[in-house]
Amino acid sequence: MLSHVRKKDVLVVRLEGELDQCSAASIRRDLDMLLQDASVRHLVLDMKKMPFMDSSGIGVILGRYRTLSLRGGSVSVMHMSEQVKRIYALSGMGQVIADMDEKED
Amino acid sequence: MRFINHMRLQFDARPENESFARVAISAFTVHLNPTLDVLSDLRTAVSEAVTNAIVHAYGEKGGQIILEAAIREDALLLLSVRDYGCGIENIDRAMQPFFTTQPEKERSGMGFSVMQSFMDSVQVTSSPGEGTCVQMEKKLLATAPQQ
Numbered sequence: 001m002l003s004h005v006r007k008k009d010v011l012v013v014r015l016e017g018e019l020d021q022c023s024a025a026s027i028r029r030d031l032d033m034l035l036q037d038a039s040v041r042h043l044v045l046d047m048k049k050m051p052f053m054d055s056s057g058i059g060v061i062l063g064r065y066r067t068l069s070l071r072g073g074s075v076s077v078m079h080m081s082e083q084v085k086r087i088y089a090l091s092g093m094g095q096v097i098a099d100m101d102e103k104e105d
Numbered sequence: 106m107r108f109i110n111h112m113r114l115q116f117d118a119r120p121e122n123e124s125f126a127r128v129a130i131s132a133f134t135v136h137l138n139p140t141l142d143v144l145s146d147l148r149t150a151v152s153e154a155v156t157n158a159i160v161h162a163y164g165e166k167g168g169q170i171i172l173e174a175a176i177r178e179d180a181l182l183l184l185s186v187r188d189y190g191c192g193i194e195n196i197d198r199a200m201q202p203f204f205t206t207q208p209e210k211e212r213s214g215m216g217f218s219v220m221q222s223f224m225d226s227v228q229v230t231s232s233p234g235e236g237t238c239v240q241m242e243k244k245l246l247a248t249a250p251q252q
Contacts, residue, residue: 018124020120020123020124020152020156021120021123021156021159021160022120022121022123022124024211028211052127052145052148052149054123054149054152054153054156054219055153055156055213055215055216055218055219056156056212056213058213058215059210059211059212059213060211062211062213063211082142082145083145083149086222086223087149087215087219090215090218090219090222091213091215
């Protein structure tokens with residue numbers, strides 16, 4: 001489940017629930033529908049209400065990064081739980097997906 | 106060493122049972138009062154192993170998954186996820202980070218790496234055409250529980 005807020009070319013999407021292989025398909029579909037708007041260049045995934053993600057989430061996030069990097073854009077994440085942070089760190093995603101909370105510190 | 110509790114669950118290899126398996130392992134271990142971090146580690150590892158069975162072992166045809174867990178008196182959890190699917194031909198290669206047979210489906214190939222990172226030990230046995238068993242261990246508490 002997700003809701004979103006648009007600010008110029010930045011789309012902030014608030015994810016809810018748990019991101020596993022089961023939910024990945026619908027989250028991927030919903031994100032891709034929002035990214036059909038080619039004026040969106042930067043995607044921010046707010047994970048405050050998504051405390052659990054397994055490795056299925058890595059593919060979902062990096063797949064959207066591929067789409068936006070072709071537009072010269074970016075994907076970043078914020079409000080990751082400790083569990084999600086460990087998956088994020090283990091995957092090496094941090095090289096291309098910024099953690100907005102780190103930026104604020 | 107003696108076991109103080111044991112459970113065995115058999116369920117269909119369906120994506121909606123990934124969350125069921127996570128809830129089941131939490132419920133089985135929670136009476137020992139492990140930390141939230143330990144519970145989170147178990148949920149993550151079970152999610153990865155069950156997902157592998159659904160996606161890679163059975164694919165479209167489906168099948169049965171057996172989740173088995175036992176708690177030893179020193180608070181060590183022994184956990185196994187077994188399937189009777191296609192099996193893994195090369196376990197070493199399958200366990201390499203980022204190795205996936207389905208990159209087009211945005212699979213990350215990080216399932217076994219996550220299991221290894223979140224659990225104390227992970228052992229995989231598999232026979233092509235017969236299935237795979239992932240056995241994992243995790244210390245639930247720093248000290249043995251009071252009996």
